[in-house]
Amino acid sequence: MIPAVTQQIWCVAALLGTTALAIATSRSRQSTSIVYGATFAISLIALAGAVISLISGTGATELALPIGLPWLGSHFRLDALAAFFLVVVNLGGAAASLYGLGYGSHESAPQRILPFFPAFLAGMNLVVLADDAFTYLLCWEFMSLVSWALVMAHHRDADNARAGYVYLVMASFGTLALLLAFGLLAGAGGSYSFAAIRAARHTPSEAALVLALMLLGAGSKAGLIPLHVWLPLAHPAAPSHVSALMSGVMTKVAIYGFIRVVFDLLGPPSWSAGVVVLILGGATAVMGILYALMEKDLKRLLAYSTIENIGVIFASLGLALAFQANGLGLAAALALTAALFHVLNHSFFKSLLFFGAGAVLTSTGERDMEKLGGLIHRMPLTSFVFLVGCVAISALPPFNGFVSEWLMFQAVLQSPDLPQWLLKIMVPAVGALLALAAALAAACFVKAFGITFLGRARSRAAEAAAEVDRYSLAAMFSLAVLCFLAGILPGLVIDALSPVAQAVIGHRMPLQAEDPWLSIVPIAESRSSYNGLLVFAFITAAASLAVYFIHRFASRAIRRGPAWGCGFSDPTPAAQYSGVSFVQPIRRVFGTLVFQAREHVDMPAPGELRPARLRVDMHDLVWERLYTPVTELVWFFADRLNQLQFLTIRRYLSLVFATLVTLLLALAIWS
Template identity: 75%
Template sequence: MISGAAVLLWGVAALLGTAVLAIAESRRPGSGTGLIYGLTLGISAAVLLVLASRIADDPVTPSTAALPLGLPWIGAHFRLDALSTFFLVVINFGGAMASLYGLGYGRHESAPHRVLPFFPAFLAGMNLVVLADDAFTFLLSWEFMSLASWALVMAHHREQYNARAGYIYLVMASFGTLALLLAFGLLAGPSGNYTFEAMRAASSTPLVAAFVLALMLLGAGSKAGLVPLHVWLPLAHPAAPSHVSALMSGVMTKVAIYGFIRVIFDLLGEPAWWSGVAVLFLGGLTAVLGILYALMENDLKRLLAYSTIENVGVIFVSLGLALAFKANAMPSAAALALTAALFHVLNHSFFKSLLFFGAGAVLTATGERDMEKLGGLIHRMPFTSFAFLVGCVAISALPPFNGFVSEWLAFQAILQSPDLPQWGLKVMVPAVGGLLALSTALAAACFVKAFGITFLGRPRSAVVELAHEVDRCSLTTMFILAALCLLAGIVPGLVIDGLSSVTLPLIGSRMPVQMAQPWLSIVPIAASRSSYNGLLVFLFIAFSASAAAYAIHRFASHALRRGPAWGCGFPDVVPSSQYTAVSFAQPIRRVFGTFVFRARETVEMPAPGETGPARLHVEMHDVIWEALYQPVARAIDFATDHLNHLQFLTIRRYLTLVFLFLIVLLLVLALWP
């Protein structure tokens, strides 16, 4: 009987075959858009059916497969267990939704031959990373995933700043792969056994464990978007086509999180308590800075990309809690924290894909990403507006949608911190809890801005006046995701119970069975401490809203008066009198801007009697980029400028240089202790 891992490898082969077919189709007059996205949709759906049958039958017992490829003495090993099954569901569901969206969105693609071959290849690379069971196969798949996504980022390379985005993405991807290579080298040890099974069986010293954790935070953290390794993300995600942006933001960052969980929770062994402190600190910092950067953005897709950084921070906060609780033999609390992280992985793949699809619909209808040129789209694109609103409410962690449940579970895990024995954790966890609460509040403000400026008010440009609703495939995709955001918030116990097969092997414990609770409530630890019922909250909100609407229409005055909307005291009803994205964020910029952005406002007031306009200039800086990356870039430019003359040396000077280096190497070997 063919193993589950082998069946999934056939799915990967089918995706790679689709990529080859896309290359062949690109040579013909028709682009083959519908054929390629249809095949990708069918393959992803078939893989999901295989995974669903495995979850229903036996999600715990691992399934393995091997191929005579890779390193000569190892080959290529693949493994399907509970952790990889969960992340494969996230990858292939995201791929299916992006493919369905691409059936409509791809018709408007200006260069389909630059997208179609790499789209299924990108999905194949992500599947291979999660299936890999040895370091060589993992790193090879990781690089393949990175190069395929880089090609998609560069699809519109002639547009302004896209080439720079692709270059920075490639540099950061190479840096992350180097860190992962060193981490696996430390795990393999002197024996050089690069299979995950051998790494799992070996024991690491505290010093090696510390280096592996640091390298995984650099390698996986750079791909996930941890601060300060996030600089590529707000450049690359907006540069790619919108359905690819949804995959990169909603799915690829989760592949990086999978790599971190696989190594730190599975291969490295028992963690030390201080590892939780490091992950907690970086997660809290990432959550707050990510959403602050998002609030300052006017570009809709860049705003969503920065918001991804915030959600990655939320996930790493939960992972840090799980490490701290696991190190202190608190399995129930560790299972709660890990479940919160995994649940948020799933939730973020839902609502972030939905929001990027909504941004793609706006871009298709108007050709604009700048919110300052949008507005009033709720009248011209009502279905897109509704679906985008659902995504905004879900990502703002408001009940009864799914974002609230996973962040509520994270806060419930934070409330278990008084039982931790180390004072460092006793101080760190509540402080990070405060940062998490701040990021949640700022996220709500951010997406009030995103929805309000984009869809409400009056049109700010002529292109909005001509906008119309997008195709049915795009709308169907958005409404499927909107329904899942609501469903996962109403019956979260179903997801939590499904995640128990993942937490049990990694933590040694699981959350209590949730579907046995009355009225579909969820109980993180015990009913005496806390519980939440998404179904009752949904019914209460629906009943209250319906009763209020009925009361207003039934008992309000029948005398109807229509007048112009309030324009902040301006007599002329013009779009310029509305709030803009910049003015909406001004109070938050003044609170945090001096420290985070080094923001400075300059006001130019005309002299009395002059008719010139007053002007406000706002100057902001990316402190992390200027303090960390620009000095490195300047040092590299300086070195390359001064070493450039080496390529013009004569043969005699080249031989002299080689001889001198040989002498230096011999001296090093002679003096080596």
């Protein structure tokens, strides 16, 4: 029987072969169907293998290939943690491929996307399977470069070119941080294999430095604030099914890297590491959703929402580190399971929402929500599945987003068992931040769905919208069904995640399948429990009774009247609520501090016929106060160093001589 890791490597080889096929058939009209059909089939095969490996618990399988560094080769390993993230990668890849079968037919330049799409999937699979530092970094950089090529697919757009540049700079910075982290882990002996790193001992100072570097390297790819600046630029620039992969899957590959190093390779954690990760996660969650609320571009809103969900995941990982450091194995397993469950959930509903945004963009040509509206009448199926995604990401029962966030708050409630007073204070405080982020997320997606799909059309493009193709709808409905099933049957997902928690933490949550009525009991029945199936049954019964009583006892007379116009009737759609007006109360509460928001009102004097105007100025303080000074400093030194190319031959020789003397002195002092 072929080992599981070998099967996955063959799937990766098939994806790379599909890249060659895409290049060979680039001039064919059938290339879109061929490439996306092939990636769909390969992703399903890889997904089936990963699911079997995760559920069966057969243990880790390894593979060494004679490529790479001469004395090292390339090592690959499939264990429970890798199997779970392969499920996320290949499920997202299959959904994006199915969506691409329809969406790709609308691409003006498919040859710029088709060769890189299967290569992107192959790169993410290889990162998860890598079992030595060299292979991991090589595959990480391959994944980054291929995704950059996809971001630059429409490079003639100036905004897209800027997004690609920022993404490339941040990706290079992240890779440098990871390179330094693995250099510290390898130590003076230079043992790059994960098995050797896992067996080595690391001092507290080395562990702290590796944690900081992993937060920089993996955190920049995942979207931790303040390393998030590339994400709201690159995700909207890419094609929508690629945006779904970057947001719903690639950020999870970065989280995998963080878990692999910090939980697995680095050894027993310290509780202070949990504090750092916990605070960063809480701040990222609140800041990300505040950024999203201020957006009117639908895809940028979804990109900023990804930052919020990444913050939720890192906060749960910080809790797991704190509990593990204090020997609270069951609580650590609960926090880690909540993080992994949210990883899976976010890949479901964020991919669904990006697919919905792509459907809107295909049908209307617009991403600006202020130019949409009324699409529920013209795109009813897309509206329905987008609503499912909005409810799921807002953490409302009975969908899946509620379960993972509920598990996370159950972990927060275990904080009184922690011995450190700093953790006793910080965990509830971060829990309050996460609760605020959850409430703001609900408001954000009320705005996203309401402004985009409800009301009246605000533009001719919205009036002329039509439903999208069956492949796109099939991909969206598949993810909507998964959001629903994971919400009403969460115990099955938790049990599937138990081997991961056992492998990483050494503990697992109690078996949930044995609980009656498919309830989930994270700690004990005396603490708390939840039953998604009963909640769904109650919601269905209550809604059915309400419909029955309305139809049975209400008047049968049909009455029609004008839509409510906020106190006055106006035939123009401009009189509707806009996205800016919807978030005005939130902007006035938080925007003054977070964005330095200022409102400028130009009110005409009595008798003047010109219209009144309201202008809102907001600032991205992270960009203006962190990245802008760094950029200016780089340009300053670049201008100074530019003078070196105009030196005379004598000055060049003097510079070489001075450099040689300096190096010899440094070598003498070092020795």
